[in-house]
Amino acid sequence: MLMTGSPAPDMVLEDTDGQAFRLSDHQGKNAVLIYFMRSTSCPVCNRHVQDLARSRDEFVAGHVRVFVAVPEDRQEAAAWKARRQIPFPVLTGRRGTPHEMVGLSRRxxxxxxxxxxxxxxxxxxxxxxxxxxxxxxxxxxKGIIAAVQGLRAHP
Known part of the structure; x- marks a missing residue:
């Protein structure tokens, strides 16, 4: 698992349109929040995404771009995004899952x-x-909101 205060790995993922997402492309431009869902079929995870959507103004004010990472393939992720009207880019892995890149394994x-x-x-x-x-x-x-507020206090 990654550690607070350490450099972020240069993750290369793919959005539902097949475009490459590189964490390093955001360096110097905006902060990035990625929520890693257990599964698009997880009702609890879907409620978390809804909460992120309701908090969108707070993220915009903090110059934070929000992404949702799912373990499913691009086609399934795109269908879920459209069906649920997810307002954020949805990311999938090019090889393996996005979760594996940050140490979120299967337990x-x-x-x-x-x-x-x-x-x-x-x-x-x-x-x-x-x-x-x-x-x-x-x-x-609470941890996310505190960290976003910390970004505003120390840009």
């Missing part, structure tokens, strides 16, 4: 995908990272 006998969140500032430094096996504790709203 409990390899059957449950971990989920969590990652906030990287414009200098490519991790300002918040959180992960959990149970989806109910994988979204750290």
């Amino acid at each position: 409990l006998f390899g059957s449950m995908q971990q989920s969590g969140d990652l906030l990287v500032d414009i200098r490519n430094v991790i300002r918040h990272v959180h992960g959990a096996t149970l989806p109910t504790s994988a979204y750290d709203r």
Whole structure:
């Protein structure tokens, strides 16, 4: 798992349109928050994405771009995004899952995908990272909001 205060890895993912997403492309431009869903079929994770959408103005004010990473393939992710009207870009892995790139593995006998969140500032430094096996504790709203407010206090 990644550590707060350390440099972020240069992740290369793919959005639902097939365009490459590189974390390093955002360096010097805006902070990036990635929410890693356990699965697009996870009702708890879907509620977390809805909460992110409701908090969109706060992220915009903090110059934070929000992305949602899913373990499914691009086609399935695109269908989920359209069906749920997700207002954020949805990312998938090019090889493996986005989760593996940040240390969110499968736990409990390899059957449950971990989920969590990652906030990287414009200098490519991790300002918040959180992960959990149970989806109910994988979204750290208070930690995310505190980290975003910290970005505004120390740009």
